[in-house]
Amino acid sequence: MASQLTINKVQEYASHLAKEDVENRLAGDELDDYASRLNRSLNSLQYQVKQHESILEKVIITNAAVGQLREQISVPSIEESSENFKAHLQQVQKATASYKSLIASEPTLPSPESPLPALLAIRRTLNLIEQTKRTIKDMQEKLLSAQAELRNEDQTFRDAQYLRQALEDRVAKLRTEETAQGSQSVNEIAAGLVLEQQLRRRRYAKELRNLVRAFNIFVAEDLSVMLAAEDLGGPVVGDALDLNEEALKSGFTQQGKPKKTSADDDKAEMRRLERNEQIWGTGSQSEAEAAEREFRDLVENLLNAAAQAEASSPYIVLKKENAAVRYLVRVKVAQFHPEDAKKLRLLEFGAD
Incomplete structure (x- = not known):
């Protein structure tokens, strides 16, 4: 609203000046040239006002979003941040002092006559032995499972070979019979089938x-x-x-x-x-x-x-x-x- 009033006032003032100048000093072609320059200046001012209004709206929207974000997130104050930093700094300083004191002092090690190194070595050895036993047991179970699977696969393979051989023998027999029957009469074929049936019954x-x-x-x-x-x-x-x-x-x-x-x-x-x-x-x-x-x-x-x-x-x-x-x-x-x-x-x- 304020920008629109400013534009109106500028327009009224420009119109007033135009009338006075036109009446006192300008005439003819000079009046037209002056009016065109005035319109260009007015259009430029209106464009700048619209840009300022657009920027102002974006700033208002951004401020509203920031306000909502501040309501959702509790931002610590400068005093609280300073206190937290001081507390953290004190903890770091204490830890640094402790490490420095440990580095300065010599480590406590057992004497050469102490049985502690031997006990630690024995414990480590026993742990390794137990781990090795468990590993051996697991590997034995896996080995037995693999051997059983291998036996099953081997048996399946042998069965497949036997089946293939039986099918090949059957196909060869059928081809031989077909070849032999091709040169026989119907009576001879019938007699052969009867004889084969009798032999099968006897068997x-x-x-x-x-x-x-x-x-x-x-x-x-x-x-x-x-x-x-x-x-x-x-x-x-x-x-x-x-x-x-x-x-x-x-x-x-x-x-x-x-x-x-x-x-x-x-x-x-x-x-x-x-x-x-x-x-x-x-x-x-x-x-x-x-x-x-x-x-x-x-x-x-x-x-x-x-x-x-x-x-x-x-x-x-x-x-x-x-x-x-x-x-x-x-x-x-x-x-x-x-x-x-x-x-x-x-x-x-x-x-x-």
């Missing part, structure tokens, strides 16, 4: 007989004794391989160890027959024979149920859980029903 039958023979030997000579021992409260099948029928007759303690033979043979034999009757339902057979019979019956029932799985359920209902059942489940030959632990079935080995 499978022979392998099945060998497998059944090995199975019977294993059950009769090894597994039956271990199954009977587990049913009698002895070790789990596979934990003890040196059991015999004499140990089965005497029985086992609660800790699973064989009992000592009783002096009274008649009473011991009577208790043995009663025990066998309760466990296997027969006292006329030996413990191993009873366990073998029970195991064979279980396997036969499972095979029959699996063969009739399409017509009925593949599960059989168990009368009791014995060592034979637990053994088949443990070696992943059979499995319980997910909702009924009294039902058992064979695993589908050929299923995808």
Whole structure:
């Protein structure tokens, strides 16, 4: 507002002077020249006034921002800054004096006869030994892990080589058969397929007989004794391989160890027959024979149920859980029903 009033006054004064000068001294072309110069001066003054106003607005905005910043940040006064500087200077001077006093005095060291250096060396050596032991232990664990990984990778590599060799042999065989069949008639090809099927059946039958023979030997000579021992409260099948029928007759303690033979043979034999009757339902057979019979019956029932799985359920209902059942489940030959632990079935080995 003040700048605008100044401009107005300048304009009025210039107009007044122009009228007086024009009336007294100027005439014609001189009046026009004077008016143009006056207008240029007036425009220059207005431009300078606008620049001053713009600068003034910026200064006002800056002052307002500085005021808000001062309100948010507490700026210490000159007196407080001086006091803080003096306190810091005193701390530095005290520390400097302390260091100078320490430098001037000789360091306190143990005498040559003191055991302190030897003790420090021993402690340092012991620490290094402990660190070395821990490092060795960590490296051994890493070495074992690396060796196990190497074995797995080596086994995977060998399996891949075997698979590749088998595929190459199969491809070569198929190419040979294709070449041979290209020069044969349909009847000759059919006869060859029938012969190949017959040979395959004979080979499978022979392998099945060998497998059944090995199975019977294993059950009769090894597994039956271990199954009977587990049913009698002895070790789990596979934990003890040196059991015999004499140990089965005497029985086992609660800790699973064989009992000592009783002096009274008649009473011991009577208790043995009663025990066998309760466990296997027969006292006329030996413990191993009873366990073998029970195991064979279980396997036969499972095979029959699996063969009739399409017509009925593949599960059989168990009368009791014995060592034979637990053994088949443990070696992943059979499995319980997910909702009924009294039902058992064979695993589908050929299923995808």
